[in-house]
Amino acid sequence: MPSPTPSSGGPRSDVGRWGGNPWQPPTTPSPEPEPEPDRRSRRGGRSFWARCCGCCSCRNTEDDDWGPERHGDRGGRGSGSRNRRPDSRGSDSRQPGSRGSAVNAAGDGTIREGMLVVTGVDLLSSRSDQNRREHHTDEFEYDELILRRGQPFQMVLFLSRPYESSDHVTLELCIGNNPEVGKGTHVIIPVGKGGSGGWKAQVTKSSGQNLNLRVHTSPNAIIGKFQFTIRTRCEAGDFQLPFDPRNEIYILFNPWCPEDIVYVDHEDWRQEYVLNESGRIYYGTEAQIGERTWNYGQFDHGVLDACLYILDRRGMPYGGRGDPVSVSRVISAMVNSLDDNGVLIGNWSGDYSRGTNPSAWVGSVEILLSYLRTGNSVPFGQCWVFAGVTTTVLRCLGLATRTVTNFNSAHDTDTSLTMDIYFDENMKPLEHLNHDSVWNFHVWNDCWMKRPDLPSGFDGWQVVDATPQETSSGIFCCGPCSVQSIKNGLVYMKYDTPFIFAEVNSDKVYWQRQDDGSFKIVYVEEKAIGSLIITKAIGSNMREDITHTYKHPEGSEAERKAVETAAAHGSKPNVYATRDSAEDVAVQVEAQDAVMGQDLMVSVVLTNRGSSLRTVKLHLYLSVTFYTGVTGSVFKESKKEVVLAPGASERVTMPVAYKEYRVHLVDQGAMLLNISGHVKENGQVLAKQHTFRLRTPDLSLTLLGAAVVGQECEVQIVFKNPLPVTLTNVVFRLEGSGLQRPKILNVGDIGGNETVTLRQTFVPVRPGPRQLIASLDSPQLSQVHGVIQVDVAPASGGGAFSDIRGSGRSGETIPMASRGGA
Numbered sequence: 001m002p003s004p005t006p007s008s009g010g011p012r013s014d015v016g017r018w019g020g021n022p023w024q025p026p027t028t029p030s031p032e033p034e035p036e037p038d039r040r041s042r043r044g045g046r047s048f049w050a051r052c053c054g055c056c057s058c059r060n061t062e063d064d065d066w067g068p069e070r071h072g073d074r075g076g077r078g079s080g081s082r083n084r085r086p087d088s089r090g091s092d093s094r095q096p097g098s099r100g101s102a103v104n105a106a107g108d109g110t111i112r113e114g115m116l117v118v119t120g121v122d123l124l125s126s127r128s129d130q131n132r133r134e135h136h137t138d139e140f141e142y143d144e145l146i147l148r149r150g151q152p153f154q155m156v157l158f159l160s161r162p163y164e165s166s167d168h169v170t171l172e173l174c175i176g177n178n179p180e181v182g183k184g185t186h187v188i189i190p191v192g193k194g195g196s197g198g199w200k201a202q203v204t205k206s207s208g209q210n211l212n213l214r215v216h217t218s219p220n221a222i223i224g225k226f227q228f229t230i231r232t233r234c235e236a237g238d239f240q241l242p243f244d245p246r247n248e249i250y251i252l253f254n255p256w257c258p259e260d261i262v263y264v265d266h267e268d269w270r271q272e273y274v275l276n277e278s279g280r281i282y283y284g285t286e287a288q289i290g291e292r293t294w295n296y297g298q299f300d301h302g303v304l305d306a307c308l309y310i311l312d313r314r315g316m317p318y319g320g321r322g323d324p325v326s327v328s329r330v331i332s333a334m335v336n337s338l339d340d341n342g343v344l345i346g347n348w349s350g351d352y353s354r355g356t357n358p359s360a361w362v363g364s365v366e367i368l369l370s371y372l373r374t375g376n377s378v379p380f381g382q383c384w385v386f387a388g389v390t391t392t393v394l395r396c397l398g399l400a401t402r403t404v405t406n407f408n409s410a411h412d413t414d415t416s417l418t419m420d421i422y423f424d425e426n427m428k429p430l431e432h433l434n435h436d437s438v439w440n441f442h443v444w445n446d447c448w449m450k451r452p453d454l455p456s457g458f459d460g461w462q463v464v465d466a467t468p469q470e471t472s473s474g475i476f477c478c479g480p481c482s483v484q485s486i487k488n489g490l491v492y493m494k495y496d497t498p499f500i501f502a503e504v505n506s507d508k509v510y511w512q513r514q515d516d517g518s519f520k521i522v523y524v525e526e527k528a529i530g531s532l533i534i535t536k537a538i539g540s541n542m543r544e545d546i547t548h549t550y551k552h553p554e555g556s557e558a559e560r561k562a563v564e565t566a567a568a569h570g571s572k573p574n575v576y577a578t579r580d581s582a583e584d585v586a587v588q589v590e591a592q593d594a595v596m597g598q599d600l601m602v603s604v605v606l607t608n609r610g611s612s613l614r615t616v617k618l619h620l621y622l623s624v625t626f627y628t629g630v631t632g633s634v635f636k637e638s639k640k641e642v643v644l645a646p647g648a649s650e651r652v653t654m655p656v657a658y659k660e661y662r663v664h665l666v667d668q669g670a671m672l673l674n675i676s677g678h679v680k681e682n683g684q685v686l687a688k689q690h691t692f693r694l695r696t697p698d699l700s701l702t703l704l705g706a707a708v709v710g711q712e713c714e715v716q717i718v719f720k721n722p723l724p725v726t727l728t729n730v731v732f733r734l735e736g737s738g739l740q741r742p743k744i745l746n747v748g749d750i751g752g753n754e755t756v757t758l759r760q761t762f763v764p765v766r767p768g769p770r771q772l773i774a775s776l777d778s779p780q781l782s783q784v785h786g787v788i789q790v791d792v793a794p795a796s797g798g799g800a801f802s803d804i805r806g807s808g809r810s811g812e813t814i815p816m817a818s819r820g821g822a
Helices: 039-042 048-052 130-134 267-275 304-314 322-335 367-372 383-397 483-487 499-505 559-568 658-664
Strands: 118-122 143-147 153-159 168-174 186-190 200-207 210-216 224-234 237-240 249-252 276-283 289-295 344-346 378-381 403-409 418-425 437-449 460-462 509-511 519-525 534-536 543-545 586-588 600-608 612-627 631-644 651-658 670-679 687-694 699-704 713-720 727-737 738-750 755-762 768-777 785-792 818-820
Touching: 118 224, 118 276, 130 153, 130 651, 130 785, 153 322, 153 818, 168 210, 186 200, 237 543, 267 383, 267 403, 276 304, 276 437, 276 534, 289 383, 289 768, 289 785, 304 322, 304 383, 304 586, 322 383, 322 437, 322 460, 344 727, 367 378, 367 383, 367 727, 367 738, 378 559, 383 403, 383 437, 403 499, 418 499, 437 687, 460 483, 483 499, 509 687, 519 687, 586 670, 586 687, 600 612, 600 631, 612 651, 631 651, 631 658, 699 768, 699 785, 713 727, 713 768, 713 785, 727 755, 738 755
Parallel strands: 143 249, 344 378, 418 509
Antiparallel strands: 118 153, 153 210, 168 186, 168 224, 200 210, 224 237, 224 249, 276 289, 403 437, 403 534, 437 460, 509 519, 534 543, 586 600, 600 651, 612 631, 612 670, 670 687, 699 713, 713 755, 727 738, 727 768, 755 818, 768 785
16 A cells, blocks of 8 residues: 555555545655654654564664664665665675775784785685585676575685694674674684684685685574675784675575575475576466466566665664564565555555556566665555565575465454454445455465474464555564464464464355344355465466465364364454354356456356245346455446246346446456345345456567577567557566566557557576566556566577676657557
8 A cells, every 4th residue: 555644544545455535645656754863762662673573572772783774874774875875785884994905903004024914815706606506696696705504605815925724814794883793793703613603614725825715604694795804813913804895795594504494395495486586476366367477586686685775774683684584574564665664655546647557567676676776665566566576585585485376365354353244134235344355366475484483383384474454563564474373273373373364264254234233144155265375386387276285175174173263262252153054045156258348247046955946036236346355336236036946046147248347447357246135935145245357468479589698689579459448658567587677668559459569679698498577557458468488598608697787778668560450
């Protein structure tokens, strides 16, 4: 949703999200105001960390590593000086030793004869070097050394004289403004002597004035960008190597290291959930699943700095950055803009004139680089965008992460752990009481880690959800929450288990007002919520059904026990005590393939499963709906009385013409069919809701020629407008890691039912199989995208990588290569 402004009335003013108040866009798409310098002291309340993370609630209040960034310091700690734009050279700003000149113990720069002077260091940091390959970081478009913790690496020291056994060499790494050994922010590694906490360094070879070292990092090391220096001591005196930004070292989580709590014991999982730079995100409805390719781009130049900047921007203490539980919780808070001027501004209103339509994004790179470059929250996002960016950030930092879609996802607002829908005596919805909503789909993330903060049995997949829905300890964040605790209804486990459990495994409960004003349960849909949970399969673009990891089989004793156990901890613990028995007339909706711009047919089948004749008064109401479950007014309805013989079925249809629904359409072309009815003979109440979407066309991408690193290649994009109306202000987006930096193409108007073709060139920078992704957006039509796999060959000279980092001008106006009629 948009950041709250005085005109918007707070975080629940979004019409497409909760309804009730129209969305008022802010005057500019800038984030919330920066916190004032003394905000924490004036608030008098607990800090973000005390509220967001229980394990971080106790601290020394004078720790400068803690708390929000200082007012006006947009760069944040660890992102360079205040007046310098953060980039790959921006680092945590403490400099061990002076820059540009050697120092001795006296600090006067005098080099005495016999001192062991380090004249240079080779960290073997290039993408083709041993360190980067062995640490699975060779795809990062960086020249600095990038390591995964808990794993050794090599370096070579160049000395002023041969190394002697009496010489003392000490390596030092520092991160943060006030590095301290006790916090792990100042690491001291004496060569040849066992270090502390898993850090150690050993001499592997001494040849002439070269000294080869093998350095072991701790599997619990803080993640981030460290400054590196070397100290030597001998009889002639002490020496310290000057700080050099070229020797900065990034350290990440390591799912390849068994001692790291993010360890993943499956290589194919690591390839998919850590190293894969693209993936599929699913949307739509359970009966009409749509899919789109998303460019995660975690290895693109600048993205790693953006991910670390996110931690800096929130003021996360460096001492806590070795804990994936805390890091993932911070990311869930910072990917949305509420509370903390985070990465993305949510917007569910349908008005995206002051930013980008969430459906138009094709990846995370453009979003993260914009946030790094400007420090301003990026407009706009919805759940799949929040989840896509979160996958990028967590994979980039080294956490195995996947993007997950839950169909028929509940939004429980009263902690009842049920979705409650209220009707009057005539089964007309009581909208002022219907605060819970069911999203057609909701997208979040699973990340893999051990949970030392929980009892045994809750390691593995953890839910993290960056979409701002409900606050957690006063902050718009969610998770990490063990999938095992969700599956078994253990809603007292941290973090945010009650809310996530209700999203996937609650029941939809229909309440009818009685003559005395009380309410009675008239129907319970036990399979309506969390009906299908899917993610991209490992090693392919197929879907994988992971519902079983979140839920016991529907209708099983274990599943019922989980739901009722969880409900017992909710606000309505006795909800199931008032249930009535099942009835004998069944309602089923037949899903039709509805296409945007064409007429459609709605079909409902009634079946009499009893042994007596039944007369049904049936009402059908059709309205448009946002994917969040917020509906518009009914634009078409049908009433019919149906007589059913025992065992008989009858189909009731309602045709809907394009001209009838065209003016009512909202985002993603979703519609809601409300079905209600009454059985004359036994008083049975019929109640059911069914959502469906209008399918949009795909973009057709064709590669024109072979793709080779460093050589220009051309792609052709073809699109046919499915609507009989003109699409105005059409914008294409093109992006692909290793192929094309994010590029925006303005193509003007496209006539009704018109076909257009455009061509674009790009220069691949990395070899191997790549995904080039495109999208189209206009005020009249969105959710149009396409993808093509590009197999890039290495450069003819044998170089694996190109120094070119993509090209393309944002906002470029592109003439159409050809136009054709329908």
